[in-house]
Amino acid sequence: MKILGFMGSPRVKGLNAKLIDSALKGAQSKGVETKRYDLIKYNIKFCMGCFKCMFENHELPIGRCPLKDDMAGILEEYRHADGYILASPVYDGGVTALMKNFLERKCALHYRKREDYGRIPDTREKANFEKKASLIVTGNAADEYWEVMGTPCFEAMEAHFLVEEIDIVDRYYIGGVENISKKRLSEKLREMHTLGVRLIDEIKKARKEKRD
Numbered sequence: 545m546k547i548l549g550f551m552g553s554p555r556v557k558g559l560n561a562k563l564i565d566s567a568l569k570g571a572q573s574k575g576v577e578t579k580r581y582d583l584i585k586y587n588i589k590f591c592m593g594c595f596k597c598m599f600e601n602h603e604l605p606i607g608r609c610p611l612k613d614d615m616a617g618i619l620e621e622y623r624h625a626d627g628y629i630l631a632s633p634v635y636d637g638g639v640t641a642l643m644k645n646f647l648e649r650k651c652a653l654h655y656r657k658r659e660d661y662g663r664i665p666d667t668r669e670k671a672n673f674e675k676k677a678s679l680i681v682t683g684n685a686a687d688e689y690w691e692v693m694g695t696p697c698f699e700a701m702e703a704h705f706l707v708e709e710i711d712i713v714d715r716y717y718i719g720g721v722e723n724i725s726k727k728r729l730s731e732k733l734r735e736m737h738t739l740g741v742r743l744i745d746e747i748k749k750a751r752k753e754k755r756d
């Protein structure tokens with residue numbers, strides 16, 4: 545089993561990096577392989593809106609994008625993975641541009657007939673709810689603002705998962721991060737470890753239910 549972590553903060557030694565590492569360690573403790581993608585380190589160009597990836601080559605698992613960058617390789621690894629952890633700071637009330645850019649380019653996993661106007665695209669490969677994902681969001685605004693700060697981020701990150709038939713296990717908002725105490729940070733890191741463990745447990749449970 546393989547779990548991919550996508551880290552949407554430009555600060556590769558910041559809080560999201562620590563939190564996602566702890567969550568991935570939790571997953572590793574269940575014997576699975578993990579990989580952390582720091583999105584800032586990859587060449588991911590902006591979607592140019594040509595729709596080629598979505599409207600053409602419906603027989604392929606990944607639509608062909610004319611942009612030449614790292615995204616095709618990332619999506620190839622993505623389609624073979626079993627679960628995902630996405631982490632993003634709140635920037636201006638939403639996910640970071642880094643995370644949003646990545647999410648937009650994931651459109652190559654979807655397809656729609658050009659003439660099916662107004663219809664939501666379908667996914668090229670359905671996960672059949674045997675894959676799962678968990679989401680982490682951090683913000684300077686305190687925990688009680690989770691709805692106003694966290695919800696738009698969770699919604700942005702989970703929209704594709706809905707189409708791909710991937711359930712969300714945890715949506716975790718951590719507020720007040722600017723002056724987070726050492727004590728609170730270690731509590732949160734422990735909770736992230738548990739989040740990683742829970743993700744694997746839920747994937748295994750879903751797969752067992754399908755088999756039985």
Ligand SMILES: Cc1cc2nc3c(=O)[nH]c(=O)nc-3n(C[C@H](O)[C@H](O)[C@H](O)COP(=O)(O)O)c2cc1C
Nearest residue numbers: 553555558559560633634635636637682683684685
């Ligand atoms: C450009 C920018 C915009 C931000 N906007 C918000 C915001 O709207 N709400 C909020 O709670 N925090 C906001 N923050 C604070 C970040 O969420 C915080 O720095 C981040 O969660 C720290 O995580 P990191 O160490 O992984 O980067 C913003 C920070 C930056 C740099």
